[in-house]
Amino acid sequence: MANKIFDVAVIGGGIVGTATAMALARTHNYSVIVLEAEAELAAHQTGNNSGVIHSGLYYKPGSLKALNCVEGREKLYAFCKEHGIAHDQCGKVVVATDESEIPRLNDLEQRGNANGLKGLKRLSPEEIKEIEPHVTGIDGLFVRETGIVDYVEVTKKFCEIVEQNGGEIRTSARVLECKRTSDGLTLTTTKGPVQCKNLVNCAGLQSDRVARMCGVEPGLKIIPFRGEYYELVPEKHDLVKNLIYPVPDPQFPFLGVHFTRMIHGGVEAGPNAVMAFKREGYHKTSFSMKDMVEAVFYRGFWIMAFKFWKMGMGEYYRSFFKGAFVKALQRLIPELQGEDIHPGGAGVRAQALEPSGALVDDFRIVEAENMVHVLNAPSPAATASISIGEKIAVMANKNFATM
Numbered sequence: 001m002a003n004k005i006f007d008v009a010v011i012g013g014g015i016v017g018t019a020t021a022m023a024l025a026r027t028h029n030y031s032v033i034v035l036e037a038e039a040e041l042a043a044h045q046t047g048n049n050s051g052v053i054h055s056g057l058y059y060k061p062g063s064l065k066a067l068n069c070v071e072g073r074e075k076l077y078a079f080c081k082e083h084g085i086a087h088d089q090c091g092k093v094v095v096a097t098d099e100s101e102i103p104r105l106n107d108l109e110q111r112g113n114a115n116g117l118k119g120l121k122r123l124s125p126e127e128i129k130e131i132e133p134h135v136t137g138i139d140g141l142f143v144r145e146t147g148i149v150d151y152v153e154v155t156k157k158f159c160e161i162v163e164q165n166g167g168e169i170r171t172s173a174r175v176l177e178c179k180r181t182s183d184g185l186t187l188t189t190t191k192g193p194v195q196c197k198n199l200v201n202c203a204g205l206q207s208d209r210v211a212r213m214c215g216v217e218p219g220l221k222i223i224p225f226r227g228e229y230y231e232l233v234p235e236k237h238d239l240v241k242n243l244i245y246p247v248p249d250p251q252f253p254f255l256g257v258h259f260t261r262m263i264h265g266g267v268e269a270g271p272n273a274v275m276a277f278k279r280e281g282y283h284k285t286s287f288s289m290k291d292m293v294e295a296v297f298y299r300g301f302w303i304m305a306f307k308f309w310k311m312g313m314g315e316y317y318r319s320f321f322k323g324a325f326v327k328a329l330q331r332l333i334p335e336l337q338g339e340d341i342h343p344g345g346a347g348v349r350a351q352a353l354e355p356s357g358a359l360v361d362d363f364r365i366v367e368a369e370n371m372v373h374v375l376n377a378p379s380p381a382a383t384a385s386i387s388i389g390e391k392i393a394v395m396a397n398k399n400f401a402t403m
């Protein structure tokens, strides 16, 4: 096994890496190995997300996000049906609670139509209550295509298919070094060396570092944004039937705190978006000197901080004061009280930031000799994963050395 030369090594056992490995192994017949740093698959973004199958409502028409979300969503529903993975296409409501949000709700509806959504329906305050009896809004939008699923289950199924097609999944195998040799590429991992002809970097929160390790300058830096959740206490689950979202601020890439019914039961409220002081920083006290030093010596960081400081302070305030979080949620469900929610988990988003201070909005996938690097795959990349994986496999097929 030590001497085996794989056609492709995929770095990262999250949903994007494993979907890519599935497409490479199943459709293109490559011998594939997935190298995952952690002992478990989907340990980071994929395993700590909201579990929403996004419709494609929010994204700029023609963008990679829009195209892959719409295509990926349908493929994901079909995949779940085919493999018996629990999911529910329950739809969601987006609720305007203030007159100033109505023009933005109009824009969202237009975007959704431009992205080919068929199930959009404008809702009066009474119609909002028919769908979500505890929600008070002045205008709303019902999005039929939205659903819920457990993305860890989906990832595990992708891996089963990789293995059925001759691929290998190696966990606890953090890639530490990448060297070009006469045979291709040699990867040093925490579980021994791996020889491959080509690689795909799907390392999420570490994708910029992995690119650099592979000799590719990413031209951006990953900045971690933690999203903290509360959970509704069981007696209050009936406050939420399915999914309830506010109208998002188009200046900010995150969607605002919302209510999400989970596929295995329970209701989450959140996530907020606070800058984390560590890339895999799931707690308020998580801190990494390396991550912070890298961030503060990056020009783009200060430009972003200057631009978003006010919004950022609001998010920190909500993070530390439950009352403020409850107030944000009460905009959607006025009768919700502090004792109705208790702290839940957290996820950390890998958000790419350019030296200009611009948050990279779209997916960013770059090619190099014998390599493909996925440098920005934020939400809705879990929804879009099957489609992204197929696109990367097609790219790889063209780019990689003849095998």
Ligand SMILES: Cc1cc2nc3c(=O)[nH]c(=O)nc-3n(C[C@H](O)[C@H](O)[C@H](O)COP(=O)(O)OP(=O)(O)OC[C@H]3O[C@@H](n4cnc5c(N)ncnc54)[C@H](O)[C@@H]3O)c2cc1C
Binding pocket: 011, 012, 013, 014, 015, 016, 017, 018, 035, 036, 037, 038, 041, 042, 043, 044, 045, 046, 047, 048, 049, 050, 051, 052, 053, 054, 173, 174, 175, 176, 202, 203, 204, 205, 206, 210, 227, 271, 346, 347, 348, 349, 350, 377, 378, 379, 380, 381, 382, 383, 384
């Ligand atoms: C709070 C939150 C809520 C979200 N909600 C949704 C949602 O409802 N719907 C949706 O579609 N999307 C959602 N997203 C986005 C979605 O989860 C991500 O876009 C998606 O999971 C990205 O997958 P990935 O495989 O690129 O990254 P990850 O899941 O982070 O996987 C990357 C993997 O690479 C591994 N790795 C890193 N470095 C190395 C190395 N050197 N060697 C080997 N392995 C390495 C990591 O351990 C990790 O497992 C959410 C994200 C967050 C954080």
